[in-house]
Amino acid sequence: MRPRITVIGCGYLGATHAACMAELGFDVLGLDVDHDKVAALQEARPPFYEPGLEPILRKHVESGRLRFTTSYDEVAEFGDVHFLCVATPQRDGELGADLRFVDSAIASLAPLLQRPCVVLGKSTVPVGTAERLTEDLARMAPVGRDAVLAWNPEFLREGFAVDDTLRPGRLVFGLPEGYGRDAADQAMRVVYAEAIAAGTPVVVADLATAQLAKAAANSFLATKISFINAMAEICEATGGDVTVLADAIGHDPRIGRQFLNAGLGFGGGCLPKDIRGFMARAGEVGAGDALTFLREVDAINQRRRSRVVDVAAELVDRPWPVANVAVLGAAFKPDSDDIRDSPALNVAGRISLFGAHVTVHDPQAISNARKLWPTLHYADSVIDACRGAHVVLVLTEWSHFREIDPVVLAEVVATRAVVDGRNCLDREAWRAAGWTYRALGRP
Numbered sequence: 215m216r217p218r219i220t221v222i223g224c225g226y227l228g229a230t231h232a233a234c235m236a237e238l239g240f241d242v243l244g245l246d247v248d249h250d251k252v253a254a255l256q257e258a259r260p261p262f263y264e265p266g267l268e269p270i271l272r273k274h275v276e277s278g279r280l281r282f283t284t285s286y287d288e289v290a291e292f293g294d295v296h297f298l299c300v301a302t303p304q305r306d307g308e309l310g311a312d313l314r315f316v317d318s319a320i321a322s323l324a325p326l327l328q329r330p331c332v333v334l335g336k337s338t339v340p341v342g343t344a345e346r347l348t349e350d351l352a353r354m355a356p357v358g359r360d361a362v363l364a365w366n367p368e369f370l371r372e373g374f375a376v377d378d379t380l381r382p383g384r385l386v387f388g389l390p391e392g393y394g395r396d397a398a399d400q401a402m403r404v405v406y407a408e409a410i411a412a413g414t415p416v417v418v419a420d421l422a423t424a425q426l427a428k429a430a431a432n433s434f435l436a437t438k439i440s441f442i443n444a445m446a447e448i449c450e451a452t453g454g455d456v457t458v459l460a461d462a463i464g465h466d467p468r469i470g471r472q473f474l475n476a477g478l479g480f481g482g483g484c485l486p487k488d489i490r491g492f493m494a495r496a497g498e499v500g501a502g503d504a505l506t507f508l509r510e511v512d513a514i515n516q517r518r519r520s521r522v523v524d525v526a527a528e529l530v531d532r533p534w535p536v537a538n539v540a541v542l543g544a545a546f547k548p549d550s551d552d553i554r555d556s557p558a559l560n561v562a563g564r565i566s567l568f569g570a571h572v573t574v575h576d577p578q579a580i581s582n583a584r585k586l587w588p589t590l591h592y593a594d595s596v597i598d599a600c601r602g603a604h605v606v607l608v609l610t611e612w613s614h615f616r617e618i619d620p621v622v623l624a625e626v627v628a629t630r631a632v633v634d635g636r637n638c639l640d641r642e643a644w645r646a647a648g649w650t651y652r653a654l655g656r657p
């Protein structure tokens with residue numbers, strides 16, 4: 215029989231996971247403690263922008279295969295497999311992860327578990343958390359050790375979340391030792407049967423390794439980005455071109471071209487907080503020295519933001535308090551409305567604190583940005599954002615921005631000056647249209 219699935223926590227990860235599990239043919243119940251979010255999802259309205267999510271959400275909400283609730287009683291009653299997808303943000307003022315949502319999810323669910331089930335952790339947690347939650351479950355659940363906990367880290371990328379969930383690049387099954395191991399393994403093999411049949415590699419691991427897999431993967435990706443951004447700094451000092459350098463080294467399959475796009479650096483809800491959380495946890499387990507390099511990865515990344523502000527200051531032909539600045543991009547990356555630790559908004563905010571009149575346009579993220587930075591100005595189109603601008607900053611590489619016609623845009627700005635913070639524009643075309651073009655790591 216097909217297991218019935220619940221998804222606890224319906225943010226970027228959980229809502230997508232719930233819709234995709236329904237798409238794979240399972241009956242799914244999603245839970246969130248936020249009533250507004252549950253109401254929106256139950257009306258098939260995703261509470262965030264993610265390409266391809268709305269149609270499958272609608273299809274399965276309408277068919278009744280996918281439902282949402284705020285009730286843990288319902289979840290405990292319904293589910294054979296419970297996915298734990300709650301957020302683990304960075305703790306205020308500290309490096310480590312805030313586990314309060316994970317802990318409260320388990321504390322709410324466990325006392326209601328009357329029959330055998332498998333709880334699969336997907337949230338990114340410090341290594342050691344799964345072991346602790348296993349003990350919590352055994353202690354709090356009426357069914358005791360028959361509520362089995364395993365770890366199944368998630369590697370999805372925002373903007374590709376539906377595809378990454380339906381067709382994952384790999385699956386990691388973090389299994390407990392001894393009792394419950396077979397039940398957990400079996401549950402994941404049934405849930406992911408379609409992907410496994412299609413040849414997706416499965417890596418079977420212990421709980422510790424499974425939790426580490428996510429932190430290690432994101433640390434590697436962050437390191438790759440900061441490496442190429444460090445090369446951009448060298449290029450700036452020597453006259454090299456980092457985009458050509460990335461091609462030159464990226465053709466070596468041992469290096470690979472992906473994640474070598476230099477520019478404003480990484481942001482979002484994962485990479486920055488995950489490397490910091492990993493450093494904090496390494497310190498706690500006495501292995502802090504192993505990850506001191508991540509401090510430098512973080513520092514290089516932060517320097518990129520300052521560098522864009524400096525380049526903009528060099529380009530703008532007047533003091534900030536009398537300058538109009540157009541910022542194209544607010545989301546931390548294209549095809550997302552996510553502004554968590556967004557490099558683009560960070561730069562926009564800094565320049566506005568210097569007194570400039572900053573107008574931001576983003577195809578999806580304006581309403582989120584407005585809540586965080588109400589003092590910035592917002593425009594619904596590229597043209598409106600750039601009208602009267604003394605400098606234009608392109609800070610998120612939406613395809614829409616790549617297609618801007620620099621000849622047309624030149625008509626509305628006060629000064630033809632552009633900073634390409636993502637190396638995404640056609641430099642020659644902009645220069646040919648009379649713009650002063652500056653980019654990071656390129657002459």
Ligand code: UDX
Binds near residue numbers: 479547
């Ligand atoms: C990341 C991981 O890729 C994913 O596997 C994990 O599950 C969650 O964290 P995501 O945060 O959605 O996913 O975005 P990603 O595509 O990895 O980009 C992260 C940041 O790095 C963005 O700000 C992006 O603009 C930046 N980036 C990415 C670069 O600056 N250069 C690159 O070459 C690639």
